[in-house]
Amino acid sequence: MRRHALSAGEDRLPVVAVEHFVPVPGVAPTFLVVSGHTLDGPLEAAVVELFDTVVATLRWTGGTR
Numbered sequence: 001m002r003r004h005a006l007s008a009g010e011d012r013l014p015v016v017a018v019e020h021f022v023p024v025p026g027v028a029p030t031f032l033v034v035s036g037h038t039l040d041g042p043l044e045a046a047v048v049e050l051f052d053t054v055v056a057t058l059r060w061t062g063g064t065r
Helices: 044-056
Strands: 002-008 011-023 031-039
Touching: 011 044, 031 044
Parallel strands: none
Antiparallel strands: 002 011, 011 031
């Protein structure tokens, strides 16, 4: 997780970025990168937890290359 600011016109918005690197089975060293961003604030922890939970449910289906 990292914090940074995005420019929105003359304003700077504090945001939190979360990135997950999910290994692709059978295609090492290839990764699926899943990223999410939220505004820094009272809902930040809940949004980050939700994002982490969604990524934790990812499953590969079908064959590999």
